[in-house]
Amino acid sequence: MKKTVVWLRRDFRLSDNPAISHALEQSDQVILFYIHAPHEEHPWQPGAASSWWLHQSLSTFRRQVRIKQGELIVRQGDSLQSLIEICTETGAEAVCWNRLYEPVIARRDRKIKQELEKLGIRAIDFAGALLREPDEVLKEDGEVYRVYTPFSKRHASLAPPEPPLDEPGHLPTPYPVPKSLHIEELELVDRIQWHSQFTGEWQPGEKGAQHRIQSFSEHAALDYGHHRDIPNLEGVSRLSPHLHFGEVSPRQVWLHVRSGDNQMYDPPDMSPFWPYLRQLIWRDFAHHLLYYHPAMSDRPLDPMYEDFVWDCNPKLLEKWQNGQTGIPLVDAGMRQLWHTGWMHNRVRMIVASVLSKNGLVHWLEGARWFWDTLVDADLANNSMGWQWVAGCGPDAAPYFRIFSPRSQGQRFDPDGEYIRRWVPELSAIPIQYIHEPWTWPDSNSILNKLNYPMPALDLKQTRYRALDRHQEARQAWIKSR
Ligand SMILES: Cc1cc2nc3c(=O)[nH]c(=O)nc-3n(C[C@H](O)[C@H](O)[C@H](O)COP(=O)(O)OP(=O)(O)OC[C@H]3O[C@@H](n4cnc5c(N)ncnc54)[C@H](O)[C@@H]3O)c2cc1C
Incomplete structure (x- = not known):
């Protein structure tokens, strides 16, 4: 009986899954295999919110696979070793998977392919992501x-x-079924305390x-x-x-x-x-x-920013993370992120601009917070998004583009509905002050009563400071050429 292992990584779907379709075409039985390998060398280990999603996604996928008389085998450990073990245990002759493109993973996968082939196990990868x-x-x-x-x-x-590939009708699995961990044993959800809030928000799975x-x-x-x-x-x-x-x-x-x-x-x-x-x-x-550009997740794509001087401002960073900057649109976005694991794209750009441009805090600090709290944390999209806003990316917003929370708010949240939804302290603020409550007469004592902070930054003054810093850095770089 011909058997093939399908190594699942971030492709938890039965329809339009080239690796699963190929395995079913080429063999009598398939072994759907997930390896949890958190200790393998990767500087960006999955963050807490996306680990919550992974737990849900694996659980849902396993249920879906069982409906088709199949089984999802889950193991923990070194990827190559685990693949060799499952092939030896089941007598599988081939392993196939859908490609991922993060440089560390792509490099590891190339190595695994070579090693499996040395052992006479066919390794085939597909495009699908x-x-x-x-x-x-x-x-x-x-x-x-x-x-x-x-x-x-x-x-x-x-x-x-x-056209996409059809969902298989049946997933023939070897018997006895290879041993597997329970998904709970991966301890993916233990790291976060706030995930109960996500449950009503999302339905992970195909x-x-x-x-x-x-x-x-x-x-x-x-x-x-x-x-x-x-x-x-x-x-x-x-x-x-x-x-x-x-x-x-x-x-x-x-x-x-x-x-x-x-x-x-x-x-x-x-x-x-x-x-x-x-x-x-x-x-x-x-x-x-x-x-x-494998360094894009950690270093600026624009070499002009290699020596850019960022400020160390842990107080601002903490206020930003907690949605307590006193800048309503920023706080609304940061609280949406905390409560739902997701933030609207327009607001991602605004919060990133306030931190990295007005605050001159290194974009990596913001990227790391997003990485830990976004359910969609994605190395490519996150790195590009942050570099784009910070002005050091490939196709970056020009350095002088600094999002103004007031004009962005007036344009995209004119009635302040988004702000009132996520910052309920401001629900009674008159509309003309919703984007800049500190301009309300006697705002100091009113905001104090509402338990909402005064702004952590002077947006106008920090805008000029950021422009100066960027201009100086650019001139210094040009001079050094
Ligand atoms: C600072 C910053 C950080 C970001 N971090 C991430 C991240 O970690 N993960 C992530 O998936 N996206 C990230 N984005 C991109 C974008 O904000 C999200 O993809 C989008 O908000 C997701 O919501 P959606 O699915 O409703 O998008 P839609 O508007 O419905 O777009 C559909 C799909 O297109 C893709 N997409 C949309 N916008 C972008 C974009 N600007 N760049 C790349 N792909 C895009 C996404 O896969 C998205 O699901 C980031 C953007 C910024 C400015």
């Missing part, structure tokens, strides 16, 4: 794009994604992802371009954690959304859904960038 592979979207001369617009043009000019796509396509996809920046509206898909954990593939999302325009508009940038589709291309862009 992105719309396009990193080598598919390159400039004509083979160079890597560093700017989003030409990248997206090239991306959109490629042939449409292939079914949850499909519900989200369905409801987004029916109610919001067509208006995405108009509503995507309004944080108090259900205008975005909230698919990011599902995409990160591979509970849905990006091509499933792309094709589902595009099915609404009957594919009449080809190429995709002519589609009424283009504002949404281009976000999926941003996701590819971030992953390709990290793949080709």
Whole structure:
């Protein structure tokens, strides 16, 4: 009997899963295998909120697999060793998996492939986590794009994604079933105390992802371009954690959304859904960038910022983390993050700008907090997002772009609904003061009574300070050339 191990990592879905489909085609029995390897060398170990999601995702996936008469085998330890052991125990001749692109993981996987093949075990990997592979979207001369617009043009000019693969009807598993850990034994949820709040907010797993796509396509996809920046509206898909954990593939999302325009508009940038589709291309862009620039998660992509002098301001960082900066839109975002494990994209940009530009706190401090508290924490998207806002990324917001919480608030939360929802202390504040309550006459004593702080930063003065610091750094860099 031919047996194949499917090594699952961040692809907890049965439909459109190339590794599972291949294993079922090539063998009589499949062993669905997850290895928890927290001790393997990776500077960015999963954060607390995404570990909560992983726990839910594994549990849901296991239930789904059992419905198909299969089993998910869970082990803990070194990846290569665990793969060799499961192949020896079951007599499997091959291991297959879907590729991941984070440089540390990609390097480890290449090594594992070589080692397995030395032992006579076939190792086959597949594309499934992105719309396009990193080598598919390159400039004509083979160079890597560093700017989003030409990248997206090239991306959109490629042939449409292939139709997704069907969900298997049955998952034949060897008997006796190989031993497995209980998911609780991985102790993924013990690290966080606040996860009970997430439960009502999310439905981790493939079914949850499909519900989200369905409801987004029916109610919001067509208006995405108009509503995507309004944080108090259900205008975005909230698919990011599902995409990160591979509970849905990006091509499933792309094709589902595009099915609404009957594919009449080809190429995709002519589609009424283009504002949404281009976000999926941003996701590819971030992953390709990290793949080709492995240091991007820790060092500025723009070399001009290598010696940039950041301030050490633990007090500000703590206020920012706790949603107690006294800047309503920032506090609303940081509290949304704490309560739901997610923050709206527009507000992510604003909170990141206030910390890294007005506060001149190193973007890595903010990136680390996001990493620990976001259920969608994703190394490529997070690093690119922070570098973009801090001004040191490849396709960065220009250094002089410093988001003003007041004008952003007036534009995207004009009635202050988002602020009142997440900062209830301010619910009775008159609308003209909601974005800057400190400008209210006698604000000091009123805010004191409301138990809301005065602002931790003078936004105007820190804006000038940031501009000066950036200009000095740029001049020094140019002089040193
Ligand atoms: C400072 C900062 C940090 C960020 N950290 C993360 C992170 O850790 N994980 C993460 O998934 N996204 C991150 N983003 C990108 C973006 O904010 C989220 O992907 C988005 O808010 C998720 O919500 P959604 O699924 O409703 O997005 P939608 O607007 O519905 O977009 C659909 C999908 O497209 C992708 N996408 C959208 N915007 C971006 C973007 N700017 N860059 C890359 N992909 C994008 C996501 O996979 C998203 O699920 C960050 C952005 C900033 C500014």
